[in-house]
Amino acid sequence: MNSSVLTIGDLSKVTSTKVETIRYYERIGLLAAPARTAGNYRAYGKTELGRLSFIRRARDLGFGIDQIRTLLGLSESKKRSCKAVDAIARQHLADVDSKIADLMALRRELDSIISQCDCGTIGECRIIEALAPSRKAGVPTRVLERRVRSR
Amino acid sequence: MNSSVLTIGDLSKVTSTKVETIRYYERIGLLAAPARTAGNYRAYGKTELGRLSFIRRARDLGFGIDQIRTLLGLSESKKRSCKAVDAIARQHLADVDSKIADLMALRRELDSIISQCDCGTIGECRIIEALAPSRKAGVPTRVLERRVRSR
DNA sequence: GCTTGACCCTGTAGTAGCTACAGGGTGCAG
């Protein structure tokens, strides 16, 4: 009885990670290739469980694979300053903030477009109108000048 | 001199869309295959320009390719009700809202983790600690019971 | 001892929405 030997299925359940995803992490080198049983099954221990948990939490927080790779590397040298860790996290926070800002701007525009729709016919739909190029503005002549003259 | 014949490069400049992207839209059937010149160059007219502009604006607003396909289809039957258009837009707005909510939740968590870091050594870094599995909690025995007993 | 069914294996292809070549042809100015 070896309670610390886990199959990939066990790891999958414990970490709420699909089996395929675990194999994928191994393929891309995020997880090391584990020991194998006689029947060629992957045999994991607590180390791998910890590492996968770390990866999952980082992924849930939106860190990218490469960032996680770096974080895992850093987490092994316990004595070094954690400035680099802090920098990665702050960078990620900034990325998230900028994504939020983008989405909020988009949301505002989308909302304003939708609020103009009276739900009549498509011919007079404000949503379609907002997407279609306006009738007044044509192709800026500047852009095509060279070509227009040369034809 | 035919000022309304545009090459793919012209279309690219006018709509701020990469040439490859225009060809990609054609490949996936979002744009129809245009007429060709004697030298096998794509020759676009104002119709295609309008259609591509529509696509770009919709993409900028975050609509997916399939939604745009539907919107383009709907926009051609001018007399029908624009309820379907409205529904797609509202669905998209809801998706955006839920993405924003997800990101804000993530942002809060990330921020709270970062704020705990004193920037000492990695061994005592709160960020790494927050990601690593806590020492107290082990693998829930329940999950592994069957297997543990059987080995 | 044999079957059944749940699990595991490898390898490949698909998802969204492009982007980036490689290896060629076209067209116009100097």
Added chain:
DNA sequence: CTGCACCCTGTAGCTACTACAGGGTCAAGC
């Protein structure tokens, strides 16, 4: 007639998985 900007097709790459196909392994039950 040469050089350069542009165009063509076709394919592979990107993120982070997910979903098969076509097999092998293992423990339980009859």
